[in-house]
Amino acid sequence: MKNSIIAGVGHFVPETVVKNADLEKVMDTSNEWIIERTGIEERRYGKKHEETSTTMGARAAEMAIENAGINKEDIDFIIFATLSPDYYFPGNGVLLQRELGITNTEIGALDIRNQCSGFVYGLSVADQFVKTGMYKNVLLVGGEMHSMGLDFSTRGRNVTVIFGDGGGAVVVQPTEDKNRGILTTHMHSNGTFAEKLAFISPGAHSGYYQKYTEEEINYGFPQDVLGEVFVTQKMVDEGMLYPHMEGQFVFKNAVVKFPEVIMEAFEKSGESLDNLKLLIPHQANLRISQFVQKRLGLKDEQIWNNIQKYGNTTAASIPIALSEAVQAGTVKKGDLVCLAAFGSGFTWASALIRW
Numbered sequence: 001m002k003n004s005i006i007a008g009v010g011h012f013v014p015e016t017v018v019k020n021a022d023l024e025k026v027m028d029t030s031n032e033w034i035i036e037r038t039g040i041e042e043r044r045y046g047k048k049h050e051e052t053s054t055t056m057g058a059r060a061a062e063m064a065i066e067n068a069g070i071n072k073e074d075i076d077f078i079i080f081a082t083l084s085p086d087y088y089f090p091g092n093g094v095l096l097q098r099e100l101g102i103t104n105t106e107i108g109a110l111d112i113r114n115q116c117s118g119f120v121y122g123l124s125v126a127d128q129f130v131k132t133g134m135y136k137n138v139l140l141v142g143g144e145m146h147s148m149g150l151d152f153s154t155r156g157r158n159v160t161v162i163f164g165d166g167g168g169a170v171v172v173q174p175t176e177d178k179n180r181g182i183l184t185t186h187m188h189s190n191g192t193f194a195e196k197l198a199f200i201s202p203g204a205h206s207g208y209y210q211k212y213t214e215e216e217i218n219y220g221f222p223q224d225v226l227g228e229v230f231v232t233q234k235m236v237d238e239g240m241l242y243p244h245m246e247g248q249f250v251f252k253n254a255v256v257k258f259p260e261v262i263m264e265a266f267e268k269s270g271e272s273l274d275n276l277k278l279l280i281p282h283q284a285n286l287r288i289s290q291f292v293q294k295r296l297g298l299k300d301e302q303i304w305n306n307i308q309k310y311g312n313t314t315a316a317s318i319p320i321a322l323s324e325a326v327q328a329g330t331v332k333k334g335d336l337v338c339l340a341a342f343g344s345g346f347t348w349a350s351a352l353i354r355w
């Protein structure tokens with residue numbers, strides 16, 4: 001089997017910068033609270049009626065395709081990871097194909113729904129296809145337009161202040177070079193805590209999960225409508241159509257699972273943490289990344305943090321950071337790079353790459 005490499009990287013963030021002070025104007029929050037608890041100073045929001053998770057993913061994909069030195073018609077498989085798709089269905093994969101003007105209908109488009117871990121899950125899928133020789137140019141994209149689906153009242157402040165919009169992309173190709181490539185990928189899940197970080201309605205659950213807590217019910221389970229309609233007036237009136245999160249519970253799990261899944265990648269590949277050039281964690285919260293850094297004993301230059309300027313861009317956060325790190329010259333051929341993510345599901349994952 002061949003090794004797979006990331007042959008091209010790209011990213012896109014929308015123009016509009018939203019500072020913490022801007023959020024102070026619409027909800028009861030403060031710049032100090034946001035910085036102290038999350039490290040976030042600002043985030044970007046896409047333009048309504050112009051930009052979507054697909055279009056931002058497409059701009060990132062164009063850069064990745066150019067960076068890989070190929071043409072869009074060379075792409076033989078598309079993978080799109082997002083939790084903020086343009087439509088409930090069809091998924092963003094086909095929309096991206098259309099947005100890029102890829103007319104080749106011989107190719108497939110796969111949608112990944114693993115939230116913050118979506119990009120690393122997608123990379124693992126791409127790796128398997130490329131290693132086995134099935135595909136030669138897999139386009140993997142993470143794109144998010146969170147700003148269209150957040151609760152900008154004080155009720156939603158713990159979630160809303162965190163998220164930002166953007167897109168990131170890579171092209172995965174085979175290589176003859178035995179010393180380079182994706183060395184190992186690891187994926188995990190635990191559905192027990194599915195509702196701890198979730199966007200529940202609209203959904204086809206039809207009230208099935210009414211055994212859950214008052215808080216969860218308030219955020220999305222219809223109490224008096226038994227599945228006859230997908231979106232009810234009650235959901236609209238009571239602000240159920242938003243994501244919710246039990247922040248501290250998610251945080252406590254994240255700081256355990258991040259180091260675990262990173263060390264799993266080193267142990268399984270036989271590589272030493274001492275040789276790590278760069279860890280790119282999913283940008284969930286600067287405090288989580290700092291905890292992981294400390295736990296693993298990494299120097300500041302061994303971890304990439306950009307959450308301060310983009311917030312948490314979920315499936316897009318790792319490829320945006322990776323593209324920035326490559327552009328900055330921090331990641332070079334032969335370097336050992338680790339990607340790791342934890343999020344809703346819960347799902348968590350890692351990848352170790354010899355660049």
Ligand code: UT7
Nearest residue numbers: 029030033037116157158161247248250251254284285343
């Ligand atoms: O990317 C996917 C994975 N996601 C994560 O890993 C996120 C993990 N969780 C977190 O990052 C943190 O839990 C948050 C940043 C979401 C919240 O920080 P926290 O320190 O856990 O705060 P909390 O939810 O425990 O809330 C503490 C207080 C509460 O007030 P009381 O009850 O103590 O009076 C909240 O109502 O802070 C209040 N609060 C806020 N105050 C000002 C919550 N959000 C805000 C806000 N501004 N935006």
